[in-house]
Amino acid sequence: MFRFQHVLIFIIFSLFYSEVINASTIDNVKNECLVKDVSSYQWGVRHVANLPADLELKPGAIIEKCFTVKGVGKHPLILNAKGISISVNGSVPVSDQPLEIQEGDTLRVRVQVYNKYNSTLTHRLTFEETDSQRRRKIYRIIWNSQTVNTPRKPKTWYLGPSRQHRQLKEILHQLVAGDTVYLDPNAVYEPVEIKNISGTKELPIRLIGNTKDAGSRPIFAGGTERFNWTLALRNSHNWRIDNIILQDGGLCFRNEATNTELKNVVVRRCSTGVLSTDLNSGNFTMSNVEVTESGGKKNGRPWGHAVYVASDQHAFPGSVFVLKNSYLHGNRGNIVKSRFENSLIQNNWIESGSDRQAKYLLELIGYDQKYDFAGQQFEVKNNIIFMRPPGLGSRVGGDGNSGSRGDVLFENNLFLIDKGFERTILRTFQGIRSITLRNNSVAFVGSYSKLLWLTDEISDSNWVEGRPHITFENNVTTEDSILLKRDEVTTSDDRSFVIVHDSLELAPIITSIENIQKLRPQKGEYIEIASF
Structure with missing residues (x-):
């Protein structure tokens, strides 16, 4: 009997270099400087080099950043920055006048934020x-700031069809950090976009369905008039959303914020279930969430997915996506598609949809047409991953845009292989640094079929270190299963860092769909993932 080890050791490094200061302490700013690469990425377009965002500032605060630019090239850049004080290489700071920026220059930039609460700039x-051959003549570096939203003490709100306030939009601009909004059960609420309304790490804003009965959770249904979003956070940080249902929108939940948590939420019947944006998104946690009947391709529209998340490595460096104790089933497109800087996918039941539009269960890949020099990190632990036709298994590395160039770990997962599934469990594509499969097991539903664990489709030159780093360790498999197949083998093929040892080969474990049904979480109920 396979038993998960529910142990989480995960360290989140804070990479913020910003200083929040006031005029009396301006001389105490530390001298550490970021390095920002503005060289060409592709097609003559420079790398994104935005600065880390500054949140929870005191009204009227002075903030400062220091960074060194590389990749300018032989032609200088002419910098203009309205309302920003700028010092180049230690020179006297100036404001509102053009400055010539050369390769390797160090800039110290300073600005004072508005003297009011909950102000976003x-x-x-x-x-x-100055290079006449450049495709784009203007290049921008963005720096976002927001003052703290604490003009009063927190309070509690109650919304419902028979109350003074019936819809969330009626009170949005009155909310401050630490407020709690309770939604009456058995009620349907209008879709809403929440913009520039933030809590703090210590005082998040909470939106809670006021019931302990899963079947009576309040519902947000449909989509906003302009974008067809059911519920959206835009530059609205530190929100906790608990015990609600989101359904029937073009996009049911849109995250453009940091420190967002969804808990005990059902997401269903959406063109895209959950989306975290490439820009202005940071830490995002989904726990005890059910996502179903979402994703897919409609005529004239791009692919939708059940969960599609990314983070902004510049505005919120070091951000982490956490998906835990959740149930994803009956979806189309990719079930979980992550471009996050760091992802932890732990203790979930993730199941391929049976629709012909079902694609990858997990697609853990690089930023969308951007390049990350440090590499993205993905950990997939203690999950039940039910692989059914016509699903494609899982893919790591890239999807044709950018490779993730980091490390991938699959550990302590149980792969359930349905009758008729003939794909590889996992495939690599485009570019990573390493992949490790450790302590995973496999069982078959209905009947046994020969299994291929990993197909490596990356040539040596596209592995970060010029050769594959692949490790198989202590996995439970069957005697005639194939652990590794390499599709891009060349005359210079170097397998010195391909490590395969201590696999336990057992007779195939075959179970029935009826037994699987007993183990699945219950649709529409609070999520509890079975342990083995």
Whole structure:
């Protein structure tokens, strides 16, 4: 009997270098400087080099950043920045006048935020190209800031059809950090976009369905008039959303914020279930969430997915996506598609849909047409992963845009292989640094079929270190299963870092769909993932 080890050891490194200061302490700013690469990525377009966001500032605070630019090239850039004080290489700071920026210059930029609560500002460093061959003549570095939303003490709100306030939109602009909003059960609420309304790490804003009965959770249904979003956070940080249902939208939940948590939420019947944006998104946690009947391809529209998440490595460096104790089933497109800087997918039941539009269960890949020099990290632990036709298994590395270039770990997972599934469990594509499969097991539903664990489709030159780093360790498999198949073998093929040892080969474990049904979480109920 396979038993999961529910142990989480996960360290989140904070990479913020910003200093939140006031005029009396301006001279105490530390001298550490970021390095920002503005060289060409592709097609003559420079790398994104935005600055880390500053949140929870005191009204009227002075903030400062220091960074060194590399990749400018032989033609200088002309910098203009309205309302920002700028020092180049230690020179006297100046404001509102053009500055010539050369390769390797160090810039110290300073700005004072508005003297009011919950104020959001976008500061723009605008560079004009002097290279006449450049496709784009303007390049910008963005720096976002937001003052703390604490003009009063927190309070509790109650919304419902028979109350003074019936819809969330009626009270949005009155909410402050630490407020709790209770939604009456058995009620349907209008879709809503929440913009520029933040809590704090210590005082998040809470939106809670006021019931202990899963079947009576309040519902947000449909989509906003402009974007067809059911519930959206835009520059609204530190929200906790608990015990509600989101359904029937073009996009049921949109996250453009950091420190967002969804808990005990059902997401269903959406063109895209959950989306975390490439820009302005940071830490995001989904726990005890059910996502179903979502994703897929409609005529004239791009693919939708059940869960599609990314993070902004510049505005919120070091961000982590956590998906835990959740049930994803009956979806189309990719079930979980992550471009996050760090992802932890732990203790979930993730199941392929049976629709012909069902694609990858897990697609753990690089940023969308961007390049990450450090590499993205993915950990997949203690999950039940039910692989059914016509699903494609899982893919790591890239999807044709950018490789993740980091490390991938699959550990302590149980792979259930349905009758008729003939794909590889996992395939690599485009570019990573390493992949490890450790302590995983496999069982078959209905009947046994020969199994291929990993197909490596990356040539040596596209592995970060010029050769594959692949480790199989202590996995439970069958005697005639194939652990590794390499599709891109060349005359220089180097397998010195391909490690395969201590696999336990057992007779196939075959179970029935009826037994699987008993183990599945119950649709529409609070999620409890069975342990083995």
